[in-house]
Amino acid sequence: MKRKIRQIELLSSSVQQTIDIAYLIGKRLKRGDILALSGDLGSGKTCFAGGLAKGLGISEEYRITSPTFTLINEYQGRCNLYHFDVYRLNGCKEFEELGYEEYFSANGVVAIEWAEKIESILPENIISIKFDYVDENIRKIIIKGLKGKLEEIAQDLNTEVV
Numbered sequence: 001m002k003r004k005i006r007q008i009e010l011l012s013s014s015v016q017q018t019i020d021i022a023y024l025i026g027k028r029l030k031r032g033d034i035l036a037l038s039g040d041l042g043s044g045k046t047c048f049a050g051g052l053a054k055g056l057g058i059s060e061e062y063r064i065t066s067p068t069f070t071l072i073n074e075y076q077g078r079c080n081l082y083h084f085d086v087y088r089l090n091g092c093k094e095f096e097e098l099g100y101e102e103y104f105s106a107n108g109v110v111a112i113e114w115a116e117k118i119e120s121i122l123p124e125n126i127i128s129i130k131f132d133y134v135d136e137n138i139r140k141i142i143i144k145g146l147k148g149k150l151e152e153i154a155q156d157l158n159t160e161v162v
Contacts, residue, residue, distance in 0.1 A: 004146075004147055006144070006145065006146070006147050006151075006162065007142055007143060007144045007150070007161070007162055008142070008143040008150060008153065008154050008157065008159055008162070009140065009141070009142050010140070010157065011134065011138055011139070012138065012141055013137055013138050014137060015044075015047050018044045018047050018048055018051065018141070019047060019048070019050055019051035019054070021048070021051065021141065021157065022048040022049070022050070022052045022054075022055065023051040023052070023054045024055065024153075024156045024157055025051075025052065025055060025143075025153055025156070026052040026055020026056045026109075027055040027156070028055075028149075028152055028153055029052070029055070029109045030109075031106075031107050032104075032109075033109045033110070033149075034104060034109075034110045034123065034125070034126045034127070035052070035109070035126065036112050036116075036122055036127070037049070037112060037113045037114075037131070038114065038116045038129070038130050039131030039132065040133065043131035043132070043139060044131045044139050044141070045113045045114075045131060046064065046065065046066040046113065048131070048141075049064050049066075049081075049083050049111050049113070050064035052081065052109070052111055053075055053077065053081050053083075056075075056077040056081050057078030057079070058075045059077070062075050066083075066085045066113060071084060071086070071088070071098060072084050072085075072098070072103070074108075079107075079108050079109050080107060080108030080109070081108060081109050082106065082108050082109070082111070083111050084100075084103075084110065084113065085112075085113040085114060086114045086115070086117050087113065087117070089117060089118070092118050092120060092121045095118045100121075104123070125146055127143065127144070127145040127149065127153075128144040128145065129141060129142070129143050130142045147161070
């Protein structure tokens with residue numbers, strides 16, 4: 001029996017609001033959680049990862065940047081953050097060559113930018129976060145995941161799961 005995927009939809013009207021949303025989500029995350037971030041260039045994925053880092057207790061001395069050329073950045077906090085950017089990869093095979101399974105089963109949280117490129121190998125229990133442009137400043141953030149985890153996140157964000 002396939003488990004039911006639910007979703008939350010939010011609007012963010014600024015970079016700071018996106019960081020604040022991610023911070024609240026990051027506070028709720030536990031070791032083993034995997035976030036699949038997708039959206040166009042400049043839509044807020046890396047900004048969101050910075051907010052997640054704060055919520056995971058990662059020191060503000062770290063500047064969270066997109067690991068476009070290094071492919072992965074690791075940050076230590078309450079939960080370690082393994083931040084992937086798979087933009088330059090040509091698909092699942094190259095991601096597999098990075099040894100991703102080791103990170104998925106590690107003692108931390110995984111956030112993957114451009115996750116749509118490797119969607120077919122992501123586990124069912126991921127939290128999928130899509131960023132859509134509404135206009136120059138406003139982003140629609142669609143968060144999908146399994147019912148239990150999404151209800152916890154929705155409560156922290158003071159919104160509803162649909």
